[in-house]
Amino acid sequence: MRRLALATLAMLLCVSPVLAERLVSQLSTDLIEITSSYDGERITFFGSIEPAAGAEQRFVEGPFHVVIVVTGPAQARVARQKTRNFGIWINTDQVVFDRFPSYFQVLSSGRLLDITSPTTLAVENILPEAQPTVQDEAGWWKSSVFGRELVRLMTQKGFFGLSESGVQFLSNTTYAARLTLPSDAPPGSYLASTYIFRDGEIVARRAEGFAVRKTGFERFLAVSATQQPFVYGIACVAIALFTGWLGGVIFRR
């Protein structure tokens, strides 16, 4: 017991000077509202690295590196493969990923491999390629092949990405980063995790959330389409009939 206490004390002594920094950060917005003219939104991340509360030193010493990981709401996604059968290309194989992030962008202040080791990147789940979780029913090999393809497709669509010059240092300890959320990024809650690295080790971290949601008329339409589908359908038909009739009246057909 005493040995354990000593070991803990020793570890604390070792660790505490390393974790003497803290991160003060702020998002430019915590709610992105989708209105009829919504065409994506730019988010700015600000942050400053400061001495931890209660730490003895009055300033922090770098050089620091910043990595920001922005994750979107999880969705069930399916990846499908086409093969040629009887001269026609048909989807013949698929793997379902139950909880796959709909959005995954990594911004960093330098090359990730210069910032830290591949092990840390893997443990902290920082790389876009590390996203697919293995699906039992599909088997390890197949799900890793399809997962890789899914990540590639998401990257092509702009949902996944890595920008190794995405974070700019304004001074030795303050940084800013910009991210443009595309208009087809799904609504939901997003998580921005910021990691501060020094000499390949994480010295501070912080997670902040922001929400993307439809408001006003767009929200009304989306909610009625899912909760009152029958009324919504009748409204669609009524609008169609009215528009058609009006067109006939205006143009005297």
Add this chain to the structure above:
Amino acid sequence: MQIYLPIAELSVNLFFLIGIGGAVGFLSGLFGVGGGFLLTPLLIFSGVPASVAVASVTGQVVAASTSGALSHYRRGGIDMHLAMYLVLSGILGAFGGVAAFSILRALGQLDLFIALGFLVLLGSVGTLMMIESVNSIVKQRRGVVVRERQAHQHNWIHGLPWRVRFKKSRLYISVLPVLGIGTIIGFLGSLLGVGGGFIMVPALVYLLRVPGNMVIGTSLLQVVAMMGATTILHAVQSQSVDILLAFCLMIGGVAGAQFGASANKYLRGEQLRALLAILVLAVAIRFGLSLVLTPTDVFSMAVIGPGGAR
């Protein structure tokens, strides 16, 4: 100007939507077809998810056919009795079509069946129209008098049981082919997002021998009622009707159709049909190529779930 489509969950240029609505409306006014067979593929090719495109175009087809149906109704060009049979069987077919739509989407084969359906349907209709119009153009060049087919000629269809008298069309025929045509068009129309006027009109003319002054009006009324029901079914079943998308297309379509209808006067019937045949065949070939050519990417992805449009 970008506009955000709340169901498709993407933002599209408003003028692009009204533009393709108008262009397709112009062609539909010119040729007297609904235009769904052009609009659905155009939307799919421009990045709108296939399920949203199909479901929203059904709403647009209702609007595009309403003004025509109304004007035919005023002129007395609709056989209500015949239309009732077609509509009821059409709605029955639409139930099947929407159910098949959901199953195929879950299986990941929706795009394949939409492409196959358009290929077979448009390919065969386009080829038939092409042959017919080229024949009549050639005959006219040679100076042969083209005789209209006789409306009251009987064929095997007139020998079927359960005959019903359709007074306005002056027909006394079995209800079986009528219900059959309605069901098939309801099924295909709801699966592919087309009104089916381009199958309905030839079917009424050549199979049932409905007189020419009743054909267009009855077919239009059937399209309005059946596609109206299909829109509601899609809204309930797949929740992929985008009212904003449909409305933008409607505005363009209704306006474009008027210009198309006036341009109609400058072209002759056979020429019109030949042009329409070329258009129909072009869409069919486009779908055919997408099936046969090696795709740029053999992998594709989709979201699963009620809002799963992509």
